[in-house]
Amino acid sequence: MQRIIQYFHPLVWIILSGTVFVRTASFMAIPFLALYLHNELQASPLLIGVTLGVAPLFSTFGGFIGGYLTDRFGRKIVITATVFIWSLTFIGFALASSAIYFVVLNAVNGLCRSFFEPGTQALMIDFTEDAKKRRLFSVRYTAINIAAVIGPLLGVWVASLSSPSTPFMITGFMYALYGMFLLFILNRYEMKQRKLGANxxxxxxxxxxxxxxxxxxxxxxxxxxxxxxxxxxxxxxxxxxxxxxxxxxxxxxxxxxxxxxxxxxxxxxxxxxxxxxxxxxxxxxxxxxxxxxxxxxxxxxxxxxxxxxxxxxxxxxxxxxxxxxxxxxxxxxxxxxxxxxxxxxxxxxxxxxxxxxxxxxxxxxxxxxxxxxxxxxxxxxxxxxxxxxx
CATH class of the missing domain: 1.20.1250.20 (MFS general substrate transporter like domains)
Incomplete structure (x- = not known):
């Protein structure tokens, strides 16, 4: 067990554990977004399709910008700022009274993912030896799949105990909690990143x-x-x-x-x-x-x-x-x-x-x-x- 823990840098294990935490939170809510729009806000199939489509669209084109910002200004500031904006986005899902707001919110959700993913991957790479990077990507993929199993089950359970919007609210608070944790933990480690020059x-x-x-x-x-x-x-x-x-x-x-x-x-x-x-x-x-x-x-x-x-x-x-x-x-x-x-x-x-x-x-x-x-x-x-x- 000790050999497994020592295989990666402690900060890498922290980020991997955080990946399970925030992905579980996300999977509590996002898979049920279409059903929520249909059942609670009576959105049309076209509007639901547009809402679901804007997230991957913005994520696709936002990834490049997010990756550049982490290289230029540092992983820490981009990752933590993104997590807090993400938190507000999910709280917005819970509070939104009209389906049209979900188009904008899900676009922000896609942008946040496109900023967070390259940033956290690059941060873990900074603290991982070359010989271990292949396994790092595989372990990260496992972490995402663990969250994909746990998250939807929790979402169904939480929604059955309260209102359908509760999983969105809980997800928002979980992201805020993770953001505060990152502010504390990332300040304990000296970043190893080589930043892009100002020119x-x-x-x-x-x-x-x-x-x-x-x-x-x-x-x-x-x-x-x-x-x-x-x-x-x-x-x-x-x-x-x-x-x-x-x-x-x-x-x-x-x-x-x-x-x-x-x-x-x-x-x-x-x-x-x-x-x-x-x-x-x-x-x-x-x-x-x-x-x-x-x-x-x-x-x-x-x-x-x-x-x-x-x-x-x-x-x-x-x-x-x-x-x-x-x-x-x-x-x-x-x-x-x-x-x-x-x-x-x-x-x-x-x-x-x-x-x-x-x-x-x-x-x-x-x-x-x-x-x-x-x-x-x-x-x-x-x-x-x-x-x-x-």
Whole structure:
């Protein structure tokens, strides 16, 4: 146990624990946002769609700005300020009396995430040896999945005991509590960050990043993988419901299978993947990921869907943490946050995926998962191209 604790710097463990704490808080509320808008505020489907869509949209384009600010002005100030703004955003969700306010609030929610994620990742990288960074990304991914299991269950339980807005209010207070904790704890450690110089303006950095062909290829590969993953909560539940009796219940079992697989196999598969290169681990994950998606398309029974999800989840374990690891590896020392922020552009795949999947579902359902699997496999050619660049 002591060896595990000593593997990472104490501040890294603190941030990882905080990731579980704030992600649990977020998962208490955000998954139920659409239901809250529909049931409590009688929002139209169009307004609900716009509300849900602005968060990933703002997160995609805000990540670059947030990453730059952490590199330019310091991780501490950006992270703590973001957490307190985030706290007020969730309290705003609880107090908002009209659905239209949720569009603005969820846009701020997306911006906060895009500032917080690159900042905390870069902070942990600052305190982690190069040989341990791959495992850091995997452990962080495990922390997020732990929160994804606990948070929604707590949200349902809290909402059943009080009003539907209570989970938003509790989430806001949890973020405020975490912000105060960070103010105290980050002042106890001397930051190891190499900041950008005052002469390195945002437009200069943008120009440099946009001319980094390797980064752009990694982002392109990430877009294709994210496009495939977006089918998990967009077309897959519809596909299951169309092909299996009591599909809603089966999809809940499929979600549980995903969570159990990730939590059970994340650490052992991470240790196994450390024996091969980052690129090899990423490409192995892409292949397994694509196979899992293809198997969904030929599944005929509940057990086949669950088995397909296990395969899908193993691919997720190999590929998703490595997408950030390869970005970190090529980033200059004083631009870690900027590069990790730019990597948020891969979320464009999360916008394109449901649209493409929905069209295939209605027009070419028999070929849907085969087409998506092929698109994911194309990312291997992109990563091979990036790997050959010096």
């Amino acid at each position: 390195q303006r945002v437009l200069t950095i943008v120009n440099a990043v946009l001319h980094d062909r390797k980064l752009l290829l990694f982002i392109a590969g990430g877009i294709l993988i994210t496009l495939g993953y977006s089918q998990f909560d967009s077309t897959l539940p519809q596909f299951i419901n169309m092909n299996v009796e009591d599909g809603v219940r089966l999809f809940s079992y499929v979600i549980v299978a995903n969570s159990i697989t990730v939590l059970t196999f994340q650490l052992p598969l991470t240790m196994l993947s450390e024996k091969i290169s980052i690129y090899a681990s990423l490409k192995i994950g892409v292949v397994i990921f694509a196979v899992g998606l293809f198997l969904f398309g030929v599944s005929l029974s509940p057990w086949m869907f669950i088995a397909s999800m296990v395969v899908f989840s193993v691919g997720e374990i190999f590929s998703f943490p490595m997408m950030n690891a390869v970005i970190e590896e090529i980033a200059p020392e004083d631009q870690k946050g900027t590069y990790l922020g730019a990597a948020q552009f891969k979320n464009i795949g999360g916008f394109i995926g449901p649209i493409l999947g929905g069209w295939l579902l209605t027009s070419y359902i028999d070929y849907m998962f085969g087409v998506i699997s092929f698109i994911i496999l194309c990312s291997i050619f992109i990563y091979n191209r990036a790997q050959r660049l010096t």
